[in-house]
Amino acid sequence: MRADAKKNRSQILTVARDVVTEHGADASMRDIARRAGVGLATMLRHFPTREALFEALLCTNLDTLTQKAVELERSTSADEALLSWFRELVAFAQNYRGVVTMMAASHTNPDSALYASCAAVHSAGARLLLRAQGQGTARADMNGDDLFALITALGWAVDQPSFAPRADHLVHLITSAILTNQPGNDFKKATS
Template identity: 40%
Template sequence: MTVQRADARRNYARILAVAEEEVAAHGADASLENIARTAGVGSATVRRHFPSRQALLEAVFSERIDALVARATASAGAPDARAALLEWLGALTAYASSARGLAEALTLAGTDDPDHAPACCSAKLAGAADPLLQRAAQAGAVAPGVTAADLVTLVTGIVLATEHHQDPAAEANRLLDLTLRGVVPQG
């Protein structure tokens, strides 16, 4: 195991703090050069700690992604499997619509980027949602063939479509509800 020097740890923390602010202000396209300049390090230092934009974005969002994963894990044994899945999808939508850049980070996960880490945000979220989805499917509360990756992609699309709305979170929640209820009523 490699131990980082104290200055390398400080640089990492400083870069990450600046990146969080820049991504919140400018989304996933935040300038890596501006992040380096504001953090007081060179571009090479940023790239040494974060070899790709995806790696940087995942670090920015990792704490909240981990909280969503923990929430899914805690809800996996809930008595009402359908309600547990819907609550988790609502939490994912709420966070993704309030965290500028997260939806873009989730779309980058599907690219052929060679630097793309296997433990990416979307894979973590889909992995966490899968037990909730399986239980809901066993209870007959989900259409056959729906995957956890489908659900993460659906939320990502809703968030991207509503990000410039006057109230992105409210609009994202409205569209998620519409999607879950269905556009055409049964019967």
């Protein structure tokens, strides 16, 4: 890639990050190009679709969340690893309004530009859940798809202005329903 093309691509991504944080996933491609100081045609050469732009924009964050899951698997108790990762994923969803809907649609669509990153995050969460289940600290009647659905639902909820102030409380409610050893939940191990 030529130096000027690299510079344009980098500028587009920098501006896109700000615009998406400000306006959410429905941010205008034309507005991003204008703010980046490039023509729409230049932007579309780099990112022919909104999904391609989001894939480039979000890939680093999703890869970081996947790597974080690996680190947590090695260094933290199973329930704390799942809880910490869950909270980081919700914080990510809060930073990029509207991204949860795109992730939910992409994680089962191999033709989506976001598929690989979403599938990796989904798999990382499933591994953390299985580890917690193996140690008896998470509900045995759920799987990675259920976890991803709960994260998606919570991500959507905290994306709404009326629920955003209650994000921490909602995370606690959901994780209390998943983890069997959290204070205030009714899902105690059957063997207790």
